[in-house]
Amino acid sequence: MPILNSDVAKIFEEIADLLEINDENPFRIRAYRSAARTIRNFKFQFHTLIGQGQFPKLPGIGQDLEEKVREIIATGRCLLLEALRRNFPPHFNDLLAIPGLGPKRVQRLNHALGISSIKQLREAAIAGKVRDIPGFGPKTEQSILSAIAVQAVHSGGFIRQTVMPQATALASYLSESTHIDRIAIAGSCRRLKDVVGDIDLLATGSDSGELMERFLSYGDVKVVLMRGPIRGSVILGSGIQVDLRFVPPESYGAALHYFTGSKPHNIALRQIALAQKMKLNEYGLFKDGKRIAGDTEISVYQALGLPFIPPELREDRGEIAAARAGALPNLIAYNDLRGDLHVHTHYPDGKNTIIEMASTAALLGLEYIAITDHPEQRVGVNGFRRNDLIRQFSDIEAARKLHPEITILKGIETKILEDGSLDVPDSLLRELDIVVAAVDGNFDLSRASQTQRLLRALCNPHVNILAHPSSRLLPDRPPCEVDMLAVMRSAKERGIALELNSQPDRLDLDDLHCKMAHEEKVLIAIDSSARNSAELGYLRLGIDQARRGWIESCDVINTQRIEKIRSWLAQPKLPQSSPSHLVGHCGSQAERP
Structure with missing residues (x-):
């Protein structure tokens, strides 16, 4: 694959970040940032022009930067960047990917707390140490934890075995409320994925306000990301994010199905509903504006003409076709091993x-x-x-x-x-x-x-x-x-x-x-x-x-x-x-x- 202008610009931006963390000459730093913007916005691809024996004359790109552009286009590497990276711990640059953490803040974190990885940053923020660094404070600390949690969702960074005890303990704690009728663990945990991004809890009962207060006051909650009448989001001491949703009883099954996922499986079921002139969402299965199913998951599948599909199979890997054909596997049970x-x-x-x-x-x-x-x-x-x-x-x-x-x-x-x-x-x-x-x-x-x-x-x-x-x-x-x-x-x-x-x-x-x-x-x-x-x-x-x-x-x-x-x-x-x-x-x- 050819090296694109955006690739060259990204390398120059990283060079500028590392130079800034190193307190290098500010003029040199600005030169790389300016060159990165120019290259990113240039309408012709450098790899094409260089292949034709040309190099455009652009403001701010002199002989030194031109040589580095040629080096990157030819090799996909930049020796200067590699030399700069060797001055930092292996995962140090990952910190720059956290929204709100520029080079100066990364530098302060490193100098104040020796932080050189996202894991160390999460642990320090959970412990309340980041807020005490000049220029941060409690709000920034919470924003950092939120950004890390979002990143974890996208990367799927938690082994399920370490997550499930936390999810089970929290669900058990919430179920002790007299205002709760049902509570379930949903999401990738329920689908038994080996690595999960977060914990999804779903509840129904008589008082959502009491449930949310109980949820937000749970002893292991370190950061409250969001609070609302029917939804709350927190980060636990382990750094994992938990989302709790309160739904009406008549929508419980549809919501459990929706928030269990996976997304491809849900999309496939919605298409089946549409083909039958119905609408499926987290509130239920509707026909002519009337809810016809949704209090249980089984009711949703039955109304669509399908048998119940176990959560662990819901990945859109042929399970719907197998269900239609009556050919779903008879999955191994927990007492089958001898x-x-x-x-x-x-x-x-x-x-x-x-x-x-x-x-x-x-x-x-x-x-x-x-x-x-x-x-x-x-x-x-x-x-x-x-x-x-x-x-x-x-x-x-x-x-x-x-x-x-x-x-x-x-x-x-x-x-x-x-x-x-x-x-x-x-x-x-x-x-x-x-x-x-x-x-x-x-x-x-x-x-x-x-x-x-x-x-x-x-x-x-x-x-x-x-x-x-x-x-x-x-x-x-x-x-x-x-x-x-x-x-x-x-x-x-x-x-x-x-x-x-x-x-x-x-x-x-x-x-x-x-x-x-x-x-x-x-x-x-x-x-x-x-x-x-x-x-x-x-x-x-x-x-x-x-x-x-x-x-x-x-x-x-x-x-x-x-x-x-x-x-x-x-x-x-x-x-x-x-x-x-x-x-x-x-x-x-x-x-x-």
């Missing part, structure tokens, strides 16, 4: 012993777990310490005797190396009941290399589960570049399950890849990857993610009884060079010390 095939203990990844993990799993109603600790902690100067594995086997036997009500499988989580081989030799893998393979490093390989790496790992005849296949970490580390469809088809051909890792900062597979797996009929293993007994409860988060991805109980291997699990694990894999689409990927698995 076991957990990826569990860590104090050997040495986790906090609890094998007996403690087994005991908690049995209390949760699980019928089996697989102990799959990492091997790298058992590697010394002479290589893999086989004695540690033998000692763990002995402890598993002891736990089996103490807890005969739950089956404990002997397993391991082995690392997939850059070339697709594993960090544990086959001679040890064949002694285990189950092998979980995972990428743990070299996340930045090219799509082709990363795909080949996973395909080679799937060729190992001992691998049963590919853990957290995209290797993402929420909210900061993006997924690896990989051809997931090719990986899924290889896993299906070889009888290997792809993991849906339930850790709240992973939830990997994501919902789109879950839907792909469902359509490709690839086995899924919903695992906790628990490192202490409490984290076994994360399995519920995995179920949430699976439901968003259209996953049914029959798609998930660990909804089966242990006899079926043992049969699956005992199935021989295809020969390593057999699958046609893996030719060139499957070689011999080298033995490792």
Whole structure:
């Protein structure tokens, strides 16, 4: 793509901002700002003119700035800007994107409180420290928090697991009012999105004024953004924004549907209503000016000729067509899981012993777990310490005797190396009941290399589960570049399950890849990857993610009884060079010390 005038102007504006923060010569700063305006408003594109061997004579753009324009057009970079950025912390420039924070204010924040990131700014504003800086004050502090909250909505910056306890606690607090009939969590939280932007609450009752006063006086409210007779908006101590709306009972279902979203799903339903000469909005479903549905969500769907569509499916990804055809998935339920095939203990990844993990799993109603600790902690100067594995086997036997009500499988989580081989030799893998393979490093390989790496790992005849296949970490580390469809088809051909890792900062597979797996009929293993007994409860988060991805109980291997699990694990894999689409990927698995 060519470098546009707007791109050059943006670079010059950032240079001016950083020069101003550095207290550089004001004439130089003005020169870059003036040049940015001139370039942005110039009617011809510089990349076209330079390509024709021309450079226009414009006021305020001398030889030095001309050279920088040429550099940016030719390379997409500016060495001066890169040098200036190196003088600041990595996320310092993000502060300049907050409305109302110019270079001087950013400089004051840094000098007064050492603030160099949006996260630090939010924490300082919530603590009431920003208002004490000369030139700020309480109103500016509140405006900053509001702007950060809006930015968070657009970027979707909160892991749902950290948000839901806050939403549930606030909803519970509000429900204690005698004037409240119903209150619900709506928005992306209700749709079970893994990362959410804010909290939406919807209520109905007899006194909206009392509800709003109770809402605004909640103990964790740090900033009130808006107060009104039927709507309020606040920021909690965590920095997340909460919007509360009060609706009449006859509109409750329509409003719950509207504020649950998603926007594309709502638009699609409104178009269906229009095609039937009806109107759908947050107040109800209307025909000839008369409300015909809206007190419940079910009434809205029924009046449109549709069955109820679960909130987690409402993303306009085919759910409406499936509903019309009577083909909505029978989503996996929270009590369908019978076991957990990826569990860590104090050997040495986790906090609890094998007996403690087994005991908690049995209390949760699980019928089996697989102990799959990492091997790298058992590697010394002479290589893999086989004695540690033998000692763990002995402890598993002891736990089996103490807890005969739950089956404990002997397993391991082995690392997939850059070339697709594993960090544990086959001679040890064949002694285990189950092998979980995972990428743990070299996340930045090219799509082709990363795909080949996973395909080679799937060729190992001992691998049963590919853990957290995209290797993402929420909210900061993006997924690896990989051809997931090719990986899924290889896993299906070889009888290997792809993991849906339930850790709240992973939830990997994501919902789109879950839907792909469902359509490709690839086995899924919903695992906790628990490192202490409490984290076994994360399995519920995995179920949430699976439901968003259209996953049914029959798609998930660990909804089966242990006899079926043992049969699956005992199935021989295809020969390593057999699958046609893996030719060139499957070689011999080298033995490792």
